[in-house]
Amino acid sequence: MLSHAEILRGAATVAADAAAVLTRMRGAPWDVRRKELRDVVTDADLAAEAVVLEGLRRLTPGAAILSEEAGASDGGSGERWIVDPLDGTVNYASGLPWFSVTLGYQRGGVTRVGIVHAPALGLVATYAEGEGARLNGEPAAVSRTRSLSDAVISVVLTSHFSPAEVARTVTVIRRLGEVVRGVRIIVSGGLEMCWVAGGQTDAFISLKADAVSHAGAMPMVRAAGGRVTRLDDADARDDDTERVASNGLIHGELLELVAGA
Numbered sequence: 001m002l003s004h005a006e007i008l009r010g011a012a013t014v015a016a017d018a019a020a021v022l023t024r025m026r027g028a029p030w031d032v033r034r035k036e037l038r039d040v041v042t043d044a045d046l047a048a049e050a051v052v053l054e055g056l057r058r059l060t061p062g063a064a065i066l067s068e069e070a071g072a073s074d075g076g077s078g079e080r081w082i083v084d085p086l087d088g089t090v091n092y093a094s095g096l097p098w099f100s101v102t103l104g105y106q107r108g109g110v111t112r113v114g115i116v117h118a119p120a121l122g123l124v125a126t127y128a129e130g131e132g133a134r135l136n137g138e139p140a141a142v143s144r145t146r147s148l149s150d151a152v153i154s155v156v157l158t159s160h161f162s163p164a165e166v167a168r169t170v171t172v173i174r175r176l177g178e179v180v181r182g183v184r185i186i187v188s189g190g191l192e193m194c195w196v197a198g199g200q201t202d203a204f205i206s207l208k209a210d211a212v213s214h215a216g217a218m219p220m221v222r223a224a225g226g227r228v229t230r231l232d233d234a235d236a237r238d239d240d241t242e243r244v245a246s247n248g249l250i251h252g253e254l255l256e257l258v259a260g261a
Contacts, residue, residue: 001077004128007060007113011103012126014055018048018085018101019119022092026120042093048085048101056081060105068212080106082215082238087116088188090159097121102190104216111238114216116190125194125220133220135198140224142247143199148257151202151250152182154192156209165208171261172205179257193217196245197224203246203254207261211238221245231255 002010025044049067056065062077068084081103086092088099097120105113114127125140127133133140145151153176157169176183184201186192190213195201197220206214215238218228228236228245233255236243246254 002060004112004130007105008115008126008128008131010059011056011105011113011115012117012124014052014059015101015103015115015117015124017055018051019117021048021051022086022099022101023119026092027095042086042089044092045086045089049083052083052085052101052103056083056103063105066212078107082106082111082211084190084212087190087213088186091186091188098186098188098191100188100191102213102216106215111215111219114219116194116217116220118188118191118194121191123191123194125197125217127216127220127223129219133197133223135194140194140197140220141199142196142221142224142226142249143202144249145202145247146249148176148179148250148253149181151180151254152184153180153203153205153254154184154186154195154201155204156187156189156192156206157185158187158208161208168261169207172207172258175257175261189213190217193221193228193245196226196247197221199224199247202250203244205254205258206243207241209236209241209243214238214243218243218245227251229255231258231261 063079064075065081084102087102092099100118103115104111112129116125192204227248
């Protein structure tokens with residue numbers, strides 16, 4: 001069985017190949033199809049996914065794979081990949097740079113390797129158990145912000161939210177807007193968690209989270225000194241739908257602010 005470092009090196013190549021496909025297809029005409037409510041899937045999603053699935057099956061032939069568009073495939077090795085070959089599809093389809101290829105590799109139900117490759121931003125974030133988290137090769141470290149009044153926080157408000165989920169998220173945004181330095185809505189969860197891990201932002205909130213966007217990035221935040229929990233302060237897992245990632249220093253104050261939303 002390959003080591004975590006070997007898995008990371010191989011997966012980094014796969015992510016780079018998929019990122020190259022996305023870069024090449026940017027601005028080209030392709031089909032955009034509705035998926036859920038106002039969410040969409042594009043030809044670029046499917047092209048990047050094909051590259052990712054082929055590459056990961058070659059790297060770890062016995063591993064199961066859970067992917068954004070293709071769904072789940074079985075494996076017999078006890079290994080699993082959780083991947084989103086294009087996290088931030090609406091941004092990508094609109095010509096915005098906030099999108100990435102996100103990959104998470106698990107053994108025994110624990111993410112051991114993670115990669116977030118955002119080609120339009122020149123960002124490659126990596127995690128390997130025992131080696132920590134890195135952003136463009138440099139060790140990742142969360143911010144030292146200690147007060148919400150000094151914090152910049154991103155919140156997910158996306159096209160597949162129901163009216164009730166929109167209302168709930170708007171409540172959180174309103175509360176944050178009355179207290180924090182800045183609120184941002186980016187909607188590329190893996191990338192946003194990398195910003196928390198690297199100290200560019202202080203926290204990230206998603207009230208309708210999914211595994212494929214976040215599995216590879218959650219351990220990056222933790223390895224960089226931060227926390228990723230549910231709203232009840234329990235450590236977030238892949239199947240949790242609520243996630244709050246922060247530098248840890250503002251975590252308690254942040255959870256108090258959004259409690260009951």
